[in-house]
Amino acid sequence: MPGAFTGPDAPDLDALRTCVHCGICVPQCPTYRVLGQEMDTPRGRVYLMRAAAEGRAALTEGFARHLDLCLGCRACETACPSGVRFGELLEGTRAELRRAGPSRRHRLLEALVLAVFPEPARLGAALGLLRAYRRSGLQRAVRASRVLRLLPGLAAMDALLGDVPPAAPLPELIPARGRGRGRVGLLTGCVQRHLYPGVNRDTARLLALAGWDVVVPRAQGCCGALELHAGRTAAFRDRARRLAAVFPEDLDFVVTNAAGCGAAMKEYGEWAPETAWLAARTRDVTQVLAEAELPLGPLPAAVAYHDACHLAHGQRVRQEPRALLARIPGLRLVELADSDLCCGSAGVYNIMEPEVAGRLLEWKVRRIVESGARIVAAGNPGCLLQIARGCRERGVDVEIVHPVELLARAVDRAR
Amino acid sequence: MPLTRAVVEELARILGPDGLIHSAEGRLVYECDMHAFYKGAPDVVALPSDAAQVQAIVRLCRREGVPVVPRGSGTGLIGGAMAPAGGVMVGTNRMDRILELDLVNRCATVEPGLINLWLTRAVQDRGWFFAPDPSSQMVSSIGGNVGTNAGGPHCLKYGITVNHVLGLELVTGAGELVRLGGKVAERPGYDLTGVAVGSEGTFGLVTAVTVRLLHVAEAVKTVLASFPDIEAASEAVSAIIAAGIIPAALEMLDDIMIRAINEGSGADYPKGAGAVLLIELDGPAAEVEAQAARCAAICWERGALEVRVARDEAERALLWKGRKEAAGAVGRLAPTYLLQDAVVPRSKLPAIMRELVAIGARHRVQIANVFHAGDGNLHPLILYDDRNPEELERAKAANEELLRACIAMGGTVSGEHGIGLDKAKNLPLEYADADLNFMYRLRGVFDPQRLMNPQKLLPSHPACGEGFRPARPRLPDGAWI
Structure with missing residues (x-):
């Protein structure tokens, strides 16, 4: 039987063979923690890819x-001693x-979601509608009806968005x-721009x-x-090229405050070599601020x-945000x-x-409650939305913020 | 023979809708453990959540004559968690609870799927730990550790898994749920716990394990010493033991391994050294201090290039991280390898290392070494590219020769990984027919139909279980004796 991978972006067999099947990644995988079966571990998934x-x-x-x-959290990459990417x-x-086209339902929903989220204008328009819908009192009526139960994806989106x-x-x-x-340049992001302009x-x-x-x-x-x-690699390359065209090439850095964006941009060079300069200059905001002298009040x-996965695992940034926060008196x-x-x-x-995501959120909120923290900081808008939703739904009184918000507050206190 | 639909349906009734896997993808990923060389997909995979389900599975399989293969985290290195005859694989992954922590009596009772390190994590705040520490401990299950009687770097001082298991709950191949041993170490009658530990699932399936917990030592120091070659390092090992020091761990790595690890975890082992010794001392602070100084002096005397003591817990953890990830890091050197865990008397270390080099040269294969030097437990990794069948043959030949050389020096074919499918054929190298026949009969007591993990541990033999008559293996020409 010939290999099932034929497209230009298919994984390379040599790259797949880097995995020696040791399993060190397995307990670090969130889906393994939830489902407890080999097919839903990084080792199992690599095995499936290689078999294909x-x-x-x-x-x-x-x-x-x-x-x-x-x-796609890439916790397995952090764990992997063999360097499997x-x-x-x-x-x-x-x-x-x-290309092969299985799982139609999944891909339809995905197409719908992807038609909105990465388009700042469309996302803005959608959120405008949402504001109007909530003000009108329709939200309560819809939530009370059975409509959302029939559309779990929509229900998840509705629950996710706070104010x-x-x-x-x-x-x-x-x-x-x-x-x-x-x-420096600043990437304002799609979700960040509309939901967390602050x-x-x-x-x-x-x-x-x-x-x-x-x-x-x-x-x-x-x-x-x-x-x-x-896996929409052509669209991704296109976005990379367009973003590279928008930022001047003489910037020292291009700063992101969304871990997901930063991790993807740092990989531009692998997919579209002409945008490698942008990848090389991309930094998370906490990396750029790490050395800065900031007047911080108590x-x-x-x-x-x-x-955030794409900060810790995707960009290997763990110490900088912690060190920055620790500097606040x-x-x-x-x-x-x-x-x-x-x-x-x-x-x-x-x-x-929503099911697996819900289990993980449940655990996250439980750990937060155990920690005794009154504020949770995270460097990615997706995490902020998700954790805020989890706390809101469970009546947990914790504030969820981006680290820069705490730094900005401390700066205000210094004056 | 594939399972009948009726059996599959009955299994699904026992396990519930999420507890039984029979998809093509599911069967595929369960076809091998870490030793991906041996493949055998089960007909179905059962993921029970308690002992009652395990017992029901075994009784059903016994009634239907279906093989049962246990699997923990699938980190074994011997072709143990794979199903050469198909049947039902029983994964313990969802049986991972700590059933009881009894710190006053220094023990814990856990389900078999619990990850080794998670037990230590659950008690370390209170100053306790679970001593057996196979390099896979961040992944491997305690059930798997019990099945293979796993060792680890710290077994030099603390002993192997069997020394830390007080009791077992076991569903035998006959379908009975029996308790062997218990919390109180002193008991009348046969030591059946000792018999069952290391039985690799051929007696039945373990459903609970009562283990001993130990107090964390007052102080711990890790010394790293590098040497120009393996021989000098081996001499240092012998000198340390001869001085009456029993380190908690005494590990050696060769230059190939050092390179792979440095690339992997960034443990920063000395570059360019021919061998590195990792010496860990633990105990009362004053004693540890004195012994560390003594070990350092011995290493210098034996020609060490560099001796350094980990300054803090972070540096110590990094040195160990490198060691624990060694087998995975080899993926950076070659896509596949044969890994042995043969043992030689410690005094033979320099001799066997010389022989290893000769074997590698004879068969034109690269051999990386990382091993428990303190107890002579080797871990040669014979690297090969599995896309090249001729290279695989050379690797296998080197492997066989190496085992025979170890036996010839008075060693054994396996120190801690177990036997599985991989080394069953090698057992006649060190056991007489009468010994093996006795083991067959013992197994029959637990598993009369021989359905539990078939083809593992014991070499194949005439169906009746008696009259095992293997040909006496001849040592190949040129083997070092």
Whole structure:
């Protein structure tokens, strides 16, 4: 039987063979923790991919199911002693699954979601509708009806979105305060821009305070992360090229405050070599601020830090945000058990797979309650939405924020 | 013979809708353990959630004459958790609870699927730990550790799994649920716990394990010493033991392994050294201090290039992380390898290492080494590319020769990984016919129909279980004796 992988972005057999089947990744995998079966472990998924590449397995509905169930959190990459690049293998395999076409229902819902989220204008319009819908009292009527039960994806989306703030675009240039260090670009993101405009505002403010001129190109689009994770590699390349065209090439860094965006951008070079310069210059905001001198006033609070997967596993950034938070006088960082276990957000996973996502969220909220923290900080809008929803639904009185919001508050207190 | 639909339906009734896997993808991923060389897909995989379900499965399989294969985390290295004759694979992954923590009596009772390290994590805040620490301990299950009687770096001082198992709950191949041993170590009658530990599922399926917990030592120090070659390091090992020091662990790695690990975990082992010794000492602070100084001095005397003591817990953890991930890190050097765990008397270490080099050269294969030097337990990894059948043959030949060389030096074919399908054929190298026949009869007491993990542990033999008559193996020409 010939190999089932034939497309240009299919995983390379040599890359698949890097896995020696040791299983060190298995207990670190959130879907294994929930489902407890080998097909839903990184080792099992690589085994399936390899079998497909070698012609021992076909791209069936069942095969697709186990790859769809993967959160793409890449905790397995952190665990792997052999250096298997699971994220890339997953994306390549999903590209193959798109071509082979099993699992129609999943891909239909995915197409619907992807038609909205990575398009800032469409997302903005959709959220405008949502605001109107909530004000009109329709929301209560719809929630009371059975409609949402018939559309689990829609129900998940509805539950996810808390209060939607009004739009607040940033100016295209925010000049540095005091001694200048250079010039950085800011990616405003799709979800971040519309649901957490305050995080972008605080990011720009802190960067300026740290001595950076902040350039915020108005025409910027989506980074393409969601498409990459869905295996829509052509669309992803397209996004990478367009984003690279929007940012000036003489920037010192391009800063992101959304872990998912940062992780995808740092991989641009692998998919579209002409955008490698942008990948090389992409930094998470906490990486850029780590060295900065910021005037920080007291902020007495017990804070737990949740590791966004695409920051901790995707970008290997763990220490910088913790160190930054620890610099705030009075702020006490408390231990959060399993801080780098996915909360279930994972891009649009919580909309696509509400059941598994719900179990992970349940655990995350329980660990947060055990930690005794009053504030949880996380560097990705998806996590913020998901964890906030989990706490809201369970009546857990914890504030969920991006680390830059705490830093900005501390700066305010210093004056 | 595939399972009948009636049997599958009855299994589904026992296990519930989520507890039985029979999809093509499911059967495929369960076809092998870490030793992916041996493949055998089960007809179905059962994932029971309690002992009652396990017992019901075994009784059904016994009635129907269906083989039963246990599987924990699938990290075995011997072709143990695979189904050469099909049948029902029983995964313990969902039986991973701690049933009782009894710290006053220094023990815990756990389900077999619990991951080894998770037990230590659950009690370490209170100053306790579970001593057996196979390198897979962050993944492997305690049930699997019991099945193979697993060892680990710290077994030099603390003993292997059997020394830490106080009691077992076992569903025998005859379908009975029996309790062997118990919390109180002193009991009348046969030591059946000792017999069952290391039986690799051929007696039945373990459903609960009562293990001993130990107090964390007051102090621990990890010393890393590098040497120009394996021989000098081996001499240092012998000198340390001869000085009356029993380190908690005494591990050796060769240059190939050092390279792979440095690339993997960034443990920063000394580059360019021919061998590295990892020496861990634990106990009362004053004693540890004195012994660490003594070990360092011995290493310098034996020609060490560098000796350094881990400054803090983070550095110590990193040194161990490198060691524990060694087998995985080899993926950076070659896609596949044969891994042995033969043992030689410690005094023979320098000799066997010389022989290993010669064997590698004779068969033109690269052999990486990482092993428990303190107890002479080797772990040569024979690297090969499985796309090249001729290379695989050379690797296998080197492997056989190596085992025979170890036996010839008074060693054994396996120290801690178990026998499985991989080494069953090698048991006649060290056991006489009468010994093997006795083992067959013992197994029959627990598993009269021989349905439990067939083809594992004991070499194949005439169906009646008696009259095992293997040909005496001849040592190949050129084998070191």
